[in-house]
Amino acid sequence: MNENRNRLFLGACFALIVTSVSFAVRSKCEEVFRVDYGLSPEEIGWAIGPAFWGFTAAMVIGGLIIDIVKTKTIIWTGFVLHLLGIITLIFADTKISFYLGNLFFGLGNGCVEASFNPMIATLFPNEKTKMLNRFHVWFPGGIVIGGLLAYLMMDLMGLSHQLYIGVMLIPLLIYGYLFIGQSIPETERVANKVSYSDMIKATGAPFMLLVATLVMFVLANFGQLPFVSACLNFFPEKFGFSPSSMYIVIVAVLLVAALAEGKLAWGAKLVFPLMFFMMLLTAATELVTTQWMNALFQNAGVNAMVLLALITAIMAVGRFFAGGLVHKFNPAGVLLISSILALIGLYMMSVASGPAFTIISAIVFAVGVCYFWPTMLGYVAEYVPESGALGMSIMGGAGMVSVAMFLPMLGGVMEKDGTQTALRFMGFFPLILIAGFLVLLFVYGRKQNTES
Numbered sequence: 474m475n476e477n478r479n480r481l482f483l484g485a486c487f488a489l490i491v492t493s494v495s496f497a498v499r500s501k502c503e504e505v506f507r508v509d510y511g512l513s514p515e516e517i518g519w520a521i522g523p524a525f526w527g528f529t530a531a532m533v534i535g536g537l538i539i540d541i542v543k544t545k546t547i548i549w550t551g552f553v554l555h556l557l558g559i560i561t562l563i564f565a566d567t568k569i570s571f572y573l574g575n576l577f578f579g580l581g582n583g584c585v586e587a588s589f590n591p592m593i594a595t596l597f598p599n600e601k602t603k604m605l606n607r608f609h610v611w612f613p614g615g616i617v618i619g620g621l622l623a624y625l626m627m628d629l630m631g632l633s634h635q636l637y638i639g640v641m642l643i644p645l646l647i648y649g650y651l652f653i654g655q656s657i658p659e660t661e662r663v664a665n666k667v668s669y670s671d672m673i674k675a676t677g678a679p680f681m682l683l684v685a686t687l688v689m690f691v692l693a694n695f696g697q698l699p700f701v702s703a704c705l706n707f708f709p710e711k712f713g714f715s716p717s718s719m720y721i722v723i724v725a726v727l728l729v730a731a732l733a734e735g736k737l738a739w740g741a742k743l744v745f746p747l748m749f750f751m752m753l754l755t756a757a758t759e760l761v762t763t764q765w766m767n768a769l770f771q772n773a774g775v776n777a778m779v780l781l782a783l784i785t786a787i788m789a790v791g792r793f794f795a796g797g798l799v800h801k802f803n804p805a806g807v808l809l810i811s812s813i814l815a816l817i818g819l820y821m822m823s824v825a826s827g828p829a830f831t832i833i834s835a836i837v838f839a840v841g842v843c844y845f846w847p848t849m850l851g852y853v854a855e856y857v858p859e860s861g862a863l864g865m866s867i868m869g870g871a872g873m874v875s876v877a878m879f880l881p882m883l884g885g886v887m888e889k890d891g892t893q894t895a896l897r898f899m900g901f902f903p904l905i906l907i908a909g910f911l912v913l914l915f916v917y918g919r920k921q922n923t924e925s
Contacts, residue, residue, distance in 0.1 A: 477655060477656060478596050480651055480655060481592065481596065481651075481652075481655060481657065482593065482596065482604075482608070483651060484648045484651030484652045484655075485585075485589040485592065485593060485608060485648075486608060486610075486611045487611075487644045487647045487648035487651065488548075488551065488552075488585045488589060488644075488648040489585060489589070489608065489609070489611040489612055489615065490611050490614065490615040490618065490644040490648075491555050491581075491585075491615070491641055491644045491645050491648065492581075492582040492585050492586075492612070492615065493611060493612045493613070493614065493615025493616050493618075493619065494615045494616070494618055494619035494622075494640075494641050494644070495524070495558070495578050495582065495619075495641065496615075496616050496619065496760075496763070496764065497615070497616045497618075497619025497620045497622075497623060497778070497781065498562070498619055498623075498637065498638055498641070499521055499524060499575065499764065500620075500623075500763070500764055500765075500766055500767050500777075500778070500781060501619075501623040501627065501634065501637070501767065501778060502562070502571070502634060502638075503517050503521070503765075503767055503768065504767050504768075505634050506520070506568075506571055507768075510566060510567070510568075512568055512571075513888070514768065514884035514885075514887060514888050515881055515884050515885055515888065516568055517571075517884065518880040518881030518882075518883070518884035518885075519568075519572070519881055520568050520569075520571040520572040520575060521571075521575055521764065521880055522572075522575070522877040522880055522881065523572055523573075523575045523576035523579050523877070524575040524576070524578050524579040524582070524877075525579060525760075525873040525874060525875075525876040525877035525880070526579065526873065526874045526877040527575070527576045527577075527578075527579025527580045527582075527583060528579040528580070528582045528583040528586070528869075528870070528873035528874075529579075529583065529869075529870035529871070529873045529874035529877070530579075530580065530583065530870070531551075531554075531579070531580045531581070531582070531583025531584050531587060532583040532586050532587045532866040532867075532869045532870035532873070533866055533867060533870045534587075535547050535583060535584055535587025535588065535862075535866055536587050536591075536861075536862045536863040536864075536865065536866025536867060536870075537863060537866075539587060539588065539591065539660060539862045539866075540659070540660055540861075540862065543657070544588050544591070544592055544657045544658075544659075544660065545652075545657050547584050547587055547588040548584070548585075548588045548589075548652055548657070549652075550581075550584050551580075551581045551582075551583075551584030551585045551588065552581075552645070552648070552649050552652075553581075554577050554578070554580045554581030554584060555577075555578065555581040555582075555641075555645055556645065557577040557581075558574055558575075558576075558577035558578035558581055559578075559638060559639065559641050559642060559645065561573050561574035561577055562574035562575075562578070562638050563635045563638050563639060564635075579873070582873075583869075583870070583873070586865075586866070586869045587862065587865075587866045587869070589608065590605065590608075590850055590854075590862075590865045590866075590869065591660045591861065591862035591865055592657065592658070592660070593605055593608050594660075594854050594865070595658050595659070595660055596658065601851055601854045601855055602804060602847070602848065602851030602852070602854070602855060605847045605850055605851045605854065606792045606793070606844070606847040606848065606851065607792065607793060608847070609792055609846055609847035609850075610789045610792045610793045611789070612788075612846065613784075613785035613786065613787075613788035613789040613792070613843075614785070614786075614789040615644075616763070616781060616782070616785035617782045617785045617786045617789060620778045620779065620781040620782035620785065621778075621779075621782050622637060622640060623637060623778045624776060624778045624779055624782070626640075628776065628778070660861060660862045672859060672860060672861045672863050672864070744856060744857060744913075745853070745857050745860060745864065747909065747912070747913065748849065748852065748853055748857075748868065748913075749867065749868065749871050750909070751808075751849070751906060751909050751910070751913075752849050752868050752869075752871040752872045752875070753871055753872070753875040754875070754902040754903070754905055754906050754909075755808075755812075755842075755845040755846065755849055755872065755902075755906060756845070756846065756871070756872030756873065756875045756876055757875045757876060757878075757879045757899075757902055758815050758819075758842060758845070758899060758902045758903050758906070759815075759842035759845050759846065760872070760876045761876050761879045761880055761883055761899065762819070762838070762842075762896075762899055763781060763784065763785070764876065764880060765880075765883055765884070765887070765895075766778075766780060766781045766784075767781075768884075768887060768892070769822075769887070769892045769895065769896065770831065770892075773825070773828065773831045774827060774828040774831065775828045775831050775832060780831070780832070780835055783832070783835060783836070783839070784835050784836075784838065784839040785839070787836060787839035787840060787843065788839055788842065788843040791839075791840065791843035791844065792843060792844065792847060798844070803914075804848050804851055804852040804855070805852070805910055805913045805914040806914055807844050807848055808844070808845070808848055808849070808852070808906075808910045808913070809907065809910035809911060809913075809914055811840075811841050811842065811843065811844050811845055811848075812841070812903045812906040812907045812910055813841070813903070813907060814837055814838075814840050814841030815838060815841030815842050815845075815903040815906075816841070816900055816903035816904055816907065817837055817841070818834055818835070818836075818837035818838025818839070818840075818841045818842075819838060819896050819897070819899050819900040819903065820896075820897070820900055821833070821834030821837055821838075822834040822835065822838060822896050823892075823893045823894075823896035823897045823900070824893070841903070846872065849868060849872075850865050850868055850869065853865060853868055883895055883898065883899065886898050
């Protein structure tokens, strides 16, 4: 059993390497499609978007059906989608083909998260947050690998981006080999005989959250959908406020509705809807910023891909040693400290001048966002265990659709007002998170993890 468990965990890590290297690939390809193929930052943001909302769709659907079709099916579906994504990106030369390659990758990445997060929680029932952090070491770890390969292969050696993309086939084939013929356990929910309806109720407001995901998909694509764009611009034009603020208004309305449904319709505690909302902001703080790294720091005097590798290397090391930190401060305390450091790091990056200050500010930011993603998932796994695979899938999906929503927005801010304003704009997210995690710490932080 231990040998099988170790092999499954190792295979999951290689699958996450494919997922994370794709983030570095997109960040580098942003430059290729902007310079060589003439796409604008907003068009690139739209073409990269399906990597995130496709991730969301696969995660939510995977979380709903994983116990019906079994974990193994979701894993192999992700393998095939990753293969299609690599092939499509190698031959992509237009906005549409870049979009399709990112769509395949987004769906494949969502399958990876939908299957492996609950699998690891099942394999390590007494060390969920610790092992989820160790699994997610390979998200920044893979970005380090991808960033350094981009620097070596493209910047130093002058090789084509197609060859760079093709390197992802190596970890893909390794994780496929590791899962051949392996027995994969049922999810923790099934093993503990928690009913499907109880899993649905434990997520607080599942139908509202699914509607929120759909609405955010529309927001992520509204710049390319004329009718939707016209509808969303009607009220700003009529009442004289910024079109960008429609995002905030709609998300705020959805949050209130989700909280109300979670409390009144289901009678559930509000911790899951609250975590859902905060996942939107933690993911955007980390991933929107790093996804635009090449554009944000092209004139900083430091190679942007090396800077990305530095940030993600710090994140990887921090996540590997997360167990002691989580034990000392509990997950909510870790998330609060992370939000404070992320806010400081973003402000420092916005005023940085020269390589030294840029590197220092990036280090502060990296320490800040280091624990966001795995600790959010670990918190839900520990404090809302009845939510099962669906709970973690909804959380991960919320994070990715949030990135799809804010990627083109940040691209627009950069295009209109410059990189300093864009970084300060991102600082609003950790500011809100600080307030949210204070509530989480003092209201739920001291309660037993069996309460939901």
